[in-house]
Amino acid sequence: QVQLQQWGAGLLKPSETLSLTCGVSNESFIGYYYSWVRQSPGKGLEWIGEINHSGNTNHNPSLKSRVSLSVDRSKNQVSLRLRFVTAADTAVYYCARGRIFISYFYMDVWGKGTTVTVS
């Protein structure tokens, strides 16, 4: 059963760069897009962007200028970097596997989430 394990720094100062990594285990890395989704305290879900094994990316326009997504195929890992963080970037960050059935997209496997605080 595929698992997504996340790690990265949990406490940042304003203007620093958030850096998180998501490792995919127990199943093929190829053929899926991996998304990053965040949830600010007490708020809803916000999609940040997605990347596939070839490095093709799609972004939320509202964050695109500060976001970098990357992939390490040799390690089955995807990474998120978010530059110039502020308190508004304080959130739980999730990685999730996206899949498409016919033309319907959904995220079927999620990491446990990483809490990032900017203070």
Added chain:
Amino acid sequence: EIVMTQSPATLSVSPGERATLSCRASQNIDNNLAWYQQKPGQAPRVLIYGTSTRATGIPARFSGSGSGTEFTLTISSLQSEDLAVYYCQYYNNWPPRVTFGPGTKVDIK
């Protein structure tokens, strides 16, 4: 840009009763809609995709319906473990973008 709205914001239902959650899109999204359940302190879990297809392992009491701009998630007989926030999600094929609704919190009455 398509905007997703959900109603009500909070729904209180007694165990065993039916819960009906609504999701509306600002434009026609065909059937490209998924529903997620997020329990307190947990990551979201997909319940429904393609408007009405239950994801693997999801109990039959969860069902989805709708088309175009109006969608519904129904929990036929609410269980105490269904206490959660439920989000609808739309995927725009081009340019690719994921949009979540603001969520409906289901309380056990």
